[in-house]
Amino acid sequence: MSLTIIKPGLLDTLQDLGRTGYSRLGINPGGVMDRYAAQVANMLVGNETREAVMEIHFPGAQILFEQNTLISITGGDFQATINDEPVPLWHAIVVRKNAVLHFPKLHHGGRCYLAVHGGFCVNKWLNSYSTHLKAGAGGFHGRKLEKGDELPFKESSIYFAGLLKPGKEVEVLKWSVDTGSTYQHPNEIFIIKGNEWDQLTELSQQHMLEDNFTIHPFSDRMGYQLKGADLKREQNTELVSSGVSFGTIQLLPNGQLIVLMADHQTTGGYPRIGHVISAHLPKLAQLRPSDCIHFKITDIATAENLLIAQQQELNILQRACTERLNHTVC
């Protein structure tokens, strides 16, 4: 069981939910940018949510399935087709051997996720499948996927090839996932105040909450640089380095903001103006350069409750997917 990259994409890597426990060695957690979409992709094909998925950026790879396979695609919409037939996001899809998956057009979103039933069979590095590009380790040989790469899957436990109708290359299973509130109001990003928020001038605090910020083209898995009003602190005291996290919003010396994303460094020395709440990181991960962001301040209790609600929704989805899948294939 495997798939082959017949044409490489811009940046396609294997990722899981991240590598935890090594930040004191300077090894950042990494992992998928959109944890919601990646987990749902796994659920749809009957996997545990910690399996590796392929994170695909536009333009995405062309992928040949070497065997009959159960897949799902979630997250950003790159108008996926299989043998030129459009296939929907957020569905489980059975594909026939030799079918080719292609992402011809960017419709919206920052990255999409491809999960295969059983999960990708690669070695873990420091207990995680995530690709660490700087270290050259994890994922598929520590690098982005290239032409000719053959990615094996783990053993399949269920039989789904019988779902393919004769002469058809694709069978989209009937149910799909309702992503609920996760991606609603895509440009409205909730933050909690950072430790240096109070150091901003009153005017800068106003700008931060009333203005729109645009995602700069120099944005990647490490961070989103934002373009907006020049923000100033009352005093430019130097900070010694300390820990940062996924979603930390730092003020750069030029008065512009950067939001740290999945591949952020473990420590940083720029003022922490705010932190994007975890429940809003998936929708932030689906924004692209030139998209706008509007920040709204919330408190820690709300942030925690929104994350807990999102996780409960995922738990319900997980059970529903397992049930549907068992019902369909037996």
Place this chain on the structure above:
Amino acid sequence: MHGYVVKKLTSVLSYSKVTNQYKIFPLGDAAITLDMGNSINEALNQKALAMQLWLLNHPFEGMKDCLIAYSSLTVQYNPVIVKKHYNLSTTVFAWVSDYLKRAFEKSVQTGHKEKEVIRIPVCYEGNYAPDLAAMAQQKQLTEQEVVNIHTDTIYNVYMIGFLPGFSYMGEVNERIAVPRKQHPTQVLAGSVGIAGSQTGIYPLNSPGGWQIIGRTPLRLFDPFVPEPVKLQAGDKVQFYAISKQEFEEYHS
């Protein structure tokens, strides 16, 4: 309520040099920082290290990761797991704050114990030291004097960050303290640099802004060995000079 805790300790700490004040604040909704002051100070760093050790020995359910910086400790956690496991009626942040206060009170430094000094060979010559000449001139020293001063001090590894295994060491003698470059350049793995009063080693090829005064043939980060990172916070390091020839022969 969003907030932080400033706590003044009334009791006398076993380690007298540690400040009696710290601040706990959220680093988002899934991480928390305990900060003992915005300074580079070995006693505070030792305290952070002791807290980290205590937390690694007494992890709470849902704790994902823990790191220290110069004078602070950061813990990453999964709020969903913490809330459920401890059946909390308060915010997870409030509960983890209390846990960190306990870590502060219970952790004991072992820093007074003599630590073995790790000796690191560095070639301070030619291509291995692209910024040495300009820096020596700027500081009105000969290159040899810079090398002597740099190799004279036993450095403390305050923290690891920036890149896998990048060590922040200090403090360098002020006679060779130079600000980082205005514009980062491509730096090769093993390069030894100075930025302000800090010195450090680039474990990987990377863009970087530190002034490069030498290079070590040692591999400080190797992802495919059981302990990928060689230096850790709390280590003591002293550099010694080797020739170009010794550098080139190092691996053969």
